Amino acid sequence: MHISFEVGRYGPYIWPAFGLSGLVLAALIGHSLASVRHWRREVERLQSQADAKTK
Amino acid sequence: MFAALANPDRFMAFSRWAAPALGVIAAVLIVAGLAYSFSAPPDYQQHETVRIMFIHVPAAWLSMFAYACLGGAGFLSLVYRHALADMAARAVAPLGAAFTALALVTGSLWGRPTWGTWWVWDARLTSELVLLLLYLGYLALRAALDDEVKAGRAAAILALVGLINLPIVHFSVYWWNSLHQGASTFGAAKGAGLPPVYLIPLALMGLGYTALFGCLWLVRIRAEVWRRRAQVLSLRLAEG
Numbered sequence: 001m002h003i004s005f006e007v008g009r010y011g012p013y014i015w016p017a018f019g020l021s022g023l024v025l026a027a028l029i030g031h032s033l034a035s036v037r038h039w040r041r042e043v044e045r046l047q048s049q050a051d052a053k054t055k
Numbered sequence: 056m057f058a059a060l061a062n063p064d065r066f067m068a069f070s071r072w073a074a075p076a077l078g079v080i081a082a083v084l085i086v087a088g089l090a091y092s093f094s095a096p097p098d099y100q101q102h103e104t105v106r107i108m109f110i111h112v113p114a115a116w117l118s119m120f121a122y123a124c125l126g127g128a129g130f131l132s133l134v135y136r137h138a139l140a141d142m143a144a145r146a147v148a149p150l151g152a153a154f155t156a157l158a159l160v161t162g163s164l165w166g167r168p169t170w171g172t173w174w175v176w177d178a179r180l181t182s183e184l185v186l187l188l189l190y191l192g193y194l195a196l197r198a199a200l201d202d203e204v205k206a207g208r209a210a211a212i213l214a215l216v217g218l219i220n221l222p223i224v225h226f227s228v229y230w231w232n233s234l235h236q237g238a239s240t241f242g243a244a245k246g247a248g249l250p251p252v253y254l255i256p257l258a259l260m261g262l263g264y265t266a267l268f269g270c271l272w273l274v275r276i277r278a279e280v281w282r283r284r285a286q287v288l289s290l291r292l293a294e295g
Contacts (some may be wrong), residue, residue: 001092009102010168014106017164021110024157025267028150032274039281046288053292 061137063280070273077270084263091256098253107165109256113264115158118186119221121151121268125193126218129211139276141207142283144214145197146275150268152190159183170234176226186224189217246292 033039088109088132098105108227124147162180165171174180187195193210223230228237 001090003090005093005095007106010103013104013164013168017107017110017161020160021114021157024153028153028271029267032271032278036274036278036281039278039285042285043281043288046285046292050288050292053295 061139063139066139067277067280070277074270074273074277075264077273081263081266081270082108082164084259084266088256088259088263091259095252101169103238104165104168105253106247107161108253109260111158111161111165112257113261114154114161115183116261117150117264117268118155118158119224120222120265121147121154122186122217124272125151125190125214126221129214132207133211133215134195137158138283139280141211141277142279143272144211145207146279147272148190148193148197150271150275152187152194154268155183155187155190155262159187166234175234177234178231179224181222182224182227185220186217189220193217 092106092109095106097103125144128140128144128147131137132144159180162183166175167173193213196210196213199208200209201276227233248254
């Protein structure tokens with residue numbers, strides 16, 4: 001397998017397509033992970049408040 | 056399996072290992088797919104721009120698959136009132152919108168050197184744009200209503216109505232004259248199928264994107280489950 005990034009005069013079309021796809025996928029991954037972490041911590045915080053109240 | 060996973064606790068136990076497993080599978084497949092994408096020879100007609108196919112086709116496939124998932128989850132939420140189905144619908148809509156936008160933009164970047172134009176009001180391109188508008192409408196409708204139950208039902212009806220657009224997107228290249236090419240993988244006419252040198256990277260990228268979609272969908276449903284648990288706890292604390 002010979003990998004080549006030489007795309008000649010088509011670079012202005014190919015690199016934005018790959019770059020944008022990478023950015024969007026990275027943003028989806030980052031947002032999804034940040035969201036699940038945020039809400040899990042929020043539940044833990046609220047749960048500890050509720051536990052403290054019942055004691 | 057679906058009935059078992061409708062229980063949020065069972066779903067959380069399942070997705071706890073399934074989401075990272077899908078993430079690892081996606082990473083391996085996408086890295087291999089990219090390596091094959093940049094080792095494939097240029098096409099005799101499209102030259103180097105053929106490489107855009109390896110990211111455009113998976114995004115376009117997922118734009119439709121995600122909408123089918125949205126419609127299915129909307130149906131289960133509307134008819135069976137499964138809370139988890141509503142969470143799944145809410146979680147999949149931004150993913151579908153992102154993949155649809157990617158399909159449109161990468162398609163445009165592929166179209167300019169291939170067709171000589173960034174955009175044409177062709178049946179395939181227009182129906183794909185309608186798909187993006189359906190996703191955005193779904194997200195806007197959910198955000199517009201304060202009552203989450205009413206928002207979920209109204210949005211589920213919109214999602215079900217929008218399902219009619221899926222066969223239009225798929226068959227548009229056969230029903231109308233179109234600049235867009237017909238099928239070159241599944242259902243390709245004899246002689247119109249891709250040779251293995253392009254089919255292998257496309258299959259790897261398609262499977263990689265699909266695994267990533269599965270991983271992100273599970274992660275986002277988990278976030279939605281935590282969010283609703285936080286809402287319940289907040290209410291309990293407020294009630295004293």
